Amino acid sequence: MNIIFLFFVLLFNYAFSESSVGIGYKLMVAVPAEYKFGYIGGGFLLETKTVPNFRVALSFEGVNGKFSCSLLVFLGDVKVWDSGHYSKFYVTGKCLLEFSLDGDLRLKGPNEIVGWKTGTSGQGVKRLQILNTGNLVLVDEFNNIKWQSFNFPTDVMLWGQQLDVATRLTSSRTNSSMFYSFEIENNKVALYVNSGELRYSYWNFQPSMNRSITYIKLSSKGLLLFDTKYKKIAQIPSQSIQPLKFLALKNETGNFGLYYYSQEKGKFEASFQALNNTCDLPNSCRPYGICTFSNTCSCIQILTNDEKSSADCSEGFSGGFCNGKKAEMLKIDNVGSVLKGVPEIVNISREACSNLCLQDCKCAAALYFRNSHVETTECYLYRLVLGLKQVDKGPGFSYMVKVPKGIGRKHERHNLKKWIFVGVGVFDGLIILTLVGGFCYWLIKRRSRRLDSGGRNS
Numbered sequence: 001m002n003i004i005f006l007f008f009v010l011l012f013n014y015a016f017s018e019s020s021v022g023i024g025y026k027l028m029v030a031v032p033a034e035y036k037f038g039y040i041g042g043g044f045l046l047e048t049k050t051v052p053n054f055r056v057a058l059s060f061e062g063v064n065g066k067f068s069c070s071l072l073v074f075l076g077d078v079k080v081w082d083s084g085h086y087s088k089f090y091v092t093g094k095c096l097l098e099f100s101l102d103g104d105l106r107l108k109g110p111n112e113i114v115g116w117k118t119g120t121s122g123q124g125v126k127r128l129q130i131l132n133t134g135n136l137v138l139v140d141e142f143n144n145i146k147w148q149s150f151n152f153p154t155d156v157m158l159w160g161q162q163l164d165v166a167t168r169l170t171s172s173r174t175n176s177s178m179f180y181s182f183e184i185e186n187n188k189v190a191l192y193v194n195s196g197e198l199r200y201s202y203w204n205f206q207p208s209m210n211r212s213i214t215y216i217k218l219s220s221k222g223l224l225l226f227d228t229k230y231k232k233i234a235q236i237p238s239q240s241i242q243p244l245k246f247l248a249l250k251n252e253t254g255n256f257g258l259y260y261y262s263q264e265k266g267k268f269e270a271s272f273q274a275l276n277n278t279c280d281l282p283n284s285c286r287p288y289g290i291c292t293f294s295n296t297c298s299c300i301q302i303l304t305n306d307e308k309s310s311a312d313c314s315e316g317f318s319g320g321f322c323n324g325k326k327a328e329m330l331k332i333d334n335v336g337s338v339l340k341g342v343p344e345i346v347n348i349s350r351e352a353c354s355n356l357c358l359q360d361c362k363c364a365a366a367l368y369f370r371n372s373h374v375e376t377t378e379c380y381l382y383r384l385v386l387g388l389k390q391v392d393k394g395p396g397f398s399y400m401v402k403v404p405k406g407i408g409r410k411h412e413r414h415n416l417k418k419w420i421f422v423g424v425g426v427f428d429g430l431i432i433l434t435l436v437g438g439f440c441y442w443l444i445k446r447r448s449r450r451l452d453s454g455g456r457n458s
Helices: 350-359 406-455
Strands: 005-007 011-018 020-022 027-030 040-047 054-063 066-075 077-082 094-099 105-109 114-117 124-131 136-140 145-148 156-158 163-166 167-169 178-184 187-195 198-205 215-218 222-226 233-239 244-249 258-262 267-272 289-291 297-299 327-333 335-337 344-346 364-373 376-382 389-390 397-404
Touching: 005 406, 027 040, 027 054, 027 376, 040 124, 054 094, 054 124, 066 114, 136 215, 167 244, 178 244, 215 244, 215 335, 244 267, 327 350, 335 364, 335 397, 350 364, 350 376, 350 397
Parallel strands: 005 027, 011 040, 289 389
Antiparallel strands: 020 124, 027 094, 040 054, 054 066, 066 077, 094 105, 105 114, 124 136, 136 145, 156 244, 163 215, 167 178, 178 187, 187 198, 215 222, 222 233, 244 258, 258 267, 289 297, 327 397, 335 389, 344 376, 364 376, 364 397
């Protein structure tokens, strides 16, 4: 039961190059006393012989003013599993990985505090092993798996891994209450943005004929969907001939893709991405921002002559509208939302749609759509102003944002004054240009007359 002591700054080093360790194994990393953002250290303890290979590491990282400690699995240089993905274990001084004699794998801090464990005491566990699939497992003397990382997915799904219906991958939640999830549902797989109790879809893939999904599996050629009879009913195919290695949900954007390893470039590349247009991502712009045709962000300018509203490209109005604050709706034409999964109200007027949002104090915005082809109207109510994008004038989208009473009218007057100012400026400019042009024309004609007169006199 030797304790391996490791201390590394901004890099990892190897403790072992084995694919398994037995009970009684311990590994410790010393955590710096002084916090530094982005400070990372640790040691590798297991690895496979595949190319690229899987490696298991005990790691510490500086986040949120503290150091967190976790057990990680890497594929090449990509982190594919993290024991602290859902709950960080913060430590001071040291972090210890302990494989107890009774078969429990634990992360411990000072004073014997346990921050994470597999809960496998008394189950006959003998070894911790990393398989060639990247599955980190605890096995007994007969190689029966008693615990496996594949049963605790984070934001990556590896080749050969199977996820049942009602399972999901989630992005990390280190610096924000908002996170993304890739979810397996009965009739579809879908991407969601989550904020508190709010949950909106922004992409989905459904099998034909509304067939039910029991589980999904990542193969070398794509993401496969299966029914209750273990029959493949649909597939999201890879767009590369190279075999897939993993599916990943991107923490920064909420997009997800299928990835293969490029031997030529020595790195992983995407063979499929769910969303290829920047404006189709839910966070392409901040809340109260609109993604334009040029893939740039434009804030909803809720301004007056002498003040700037707190909702101008920010998180929202302080205190919301459930405290008796009076509100009105500010209409913005030719703007839609990528957020889906909202109850649809059909064949009502825009005014009625607006009133429905005003009557619900938790409603933050409403989307109104007039379909001229089938002569129907649709109304959607949102509690989050996010995922807005510019749309063509033809379809007839109107996005209405709830604002404090009076701001909307002031905004319209402000815009009117702005356009009047622009119009007056253009009109004055044309007058000045005409006068200057006329004066120049007069000077040129006068000069030409003098030259003609001089020529005749000579």
